[in-house]
Amino acid sequence: MITSNKVRIISLILILFIAIISVMAYLIYQAKTKETFNGFYNEKVLDDFSLKDSSGNDVSLSEYKGKLVLLNFGYTSCPDICPTTLGNLRSIYTKLDNNQDEVQVVFISVDPDRDNPEKLEEYVKFFNNDFIGLTGNEEQLKEVSDIFNIFYFKEGIDTDKDYLMSHPTSIYLIDREGKLILKYPHNTKQDFVVDDLKRLL
Amino acid sequence: MKFILVIMFALMSCGQDTEKGIEINNVWIREAPPGATVAALYFDINNNGGEDYIISINSPVSESAEIHNTQISPDGIGKMVKLDNVLVGPGEKLSFTPGGKHIMLIDLKKVLKPGEMHEVTVDFKNSGQKSVNAVVKGFSEGGSEDHSGHSMDH
Numbered sequence: 001m002i003t004s005n006k007v008r009i010i011s012l013i014l015i016l017f018i019a020i021i022s023v024m025a026y027l028i029y030q031a032k033t034k035e036t037f038n039g040f041y042n043e044k045v046l047d048d049f050s051l052k053d054s055s056g057n058d059v060s061l062s063e064y065k066g067k068l069v070l071l072n073f074g075y076t077s078c079p080d081i082c083p084t085t086l087g088n089l090r091s092i093y094t095k096l097d098n099n100q101d102e103v104q105v106v107f108i109s110v111d112p113d114r115d116n117p118e119k120l121e122e123y124v125k126f127f128n129n130d131f132i133g134l135t136g137n138e139e140q141l142k143e144v145s146d147i148f149n150i151f152y153f154k155e156g157i158d159t160d161k162d163y164l165m166s167h168p169t170s171i172y173l174i175d176r177e178g179k180l181i182l183k184y185p186h187n188t189k190q191d192f193v194v195d196d197l198k199r200l201l
Numbered sequence: 202m203k204f205i206l207v208i209m210f211a212l213m214s215c216g217q218d219t220e221k222g223i224e225i226n227n228v229w230i231r232e233a234p235p236g237a238t239v240a241a242l243y244f245d246i247n248n249n250g251g252e253d254y255i256i257s258i259n260s261p262v263s264e265s266a267e268i269h270n271t272q273i274s275p276d277g278i279g280k281m282v283k284l285d286n287v288l289v290g291p292g293e294k295l296s297f298t299p300g301g302k303h304i305m306l307i308d309l310k311k312v313l314k315p316g317e318m319h320e321v322t323v324d325f326k327n328s329g330q331k332s333v334n335a336v337v338k339g340f341s342e343g344g345s346e347d348h349s350g351h352s353m354d355h
């Protein structure tokens with residue numbers, strides 16, 4: 001009688017133990033499959049848009065379907081934020097080694113008045129020959145801003161040729177289906193972005 | 202005689218100490234990509250003297266230079282704000298770094314290549330002008346590292 005009670009207690013403890021372990025394992029599994037990314041998860045279906053590349057050709061976002069896209073906004077007369085971001089993207093891209101052809105880095109200039117396609121091309125290719133610089137007229141850029149829910153504007157007096165601009169500083173990660181999934185605040189550690197990319201590749 | 206020499210030596214080193222005032226270290230310009238007409242200059246200031254202000258900066262590499270502070274709003278929109286001067290309090294250590302305060306060199310007169318040294322003059326309200334040498338850093342040599350300043354490649 002005593003021994004069967006003991007067995008009962010032990011098996012109860014064992015069952016409880018197994019149950020706890022299973023719940024924990026399930027939670028860990030769930031957290032992992034939910035993809036705990038380093039970037040801020042920001043899922044958004046993006047309408048397609050098109051901008052001009054350096055040769056004056058229209059390039060639309062849908063052309064990069066099948067690739068992961070790392071996108072950022074700026075202007076070439078920006079000495080601090082933009083070179084930091086593009087410098088980071090350059091290092092991130094280098095760290096992808098043989099997965100580079102599955103990732104497209106795109107820089108969108110929000111300053112078409114000063115950033116003509118040739119200038120933009122020279123600027124972007126300096127960081128990496130595979131990077132693409134796009135811009136467009138005000139109407140096109142407005143459309144892109146609405147799609148990404150961002151804004152940009154010229155600071156100070158419009159007549160000053162050395163005007164500064166306010167612009168988004170995050171890196172946007174778009175998945176293979178053309179859906180925005182992650183956002184990285186300015187100067188996020190390069191390896192954080194590389195880790196996320198490697199999980200998605 | 203020896204005694205006088207010791208006193209003279211002590212006085213001399215004393216004089217050097219008070220002369221120290223403001224030190225400017227780690228002066229660097231980030232390489233400007235082709236097509237860019239601007240570049241950023243960064244440095245560390247160590248003030249061993251009394252209260253002072255940085256009022257202007259000059260360099261032969263650009264037409265003009267402005268003191269800027271990068272500000273990023275919680276929604277991720279960044280901008281640069283022009284500062285008329287920057288206070289450097291007594292004993293204060295101040296760093297001009299990417300993503301923060303920097304000197305914006307406007308209308309570059311030449312292409313800046315990594316490794317080059319360029320003279321920069323910092324004008325202080327009380328200490329007057331101080332000339333230092335800035336090194337141009339490329340994107341593979343610190344120009345694109347994280348804030349921590351350490352390389353992440355081991």
Ligand SMILES: [Cu+2]
Pocket residue numbers: 079080269270281303304305
């Ligand atoms: Cu600036």
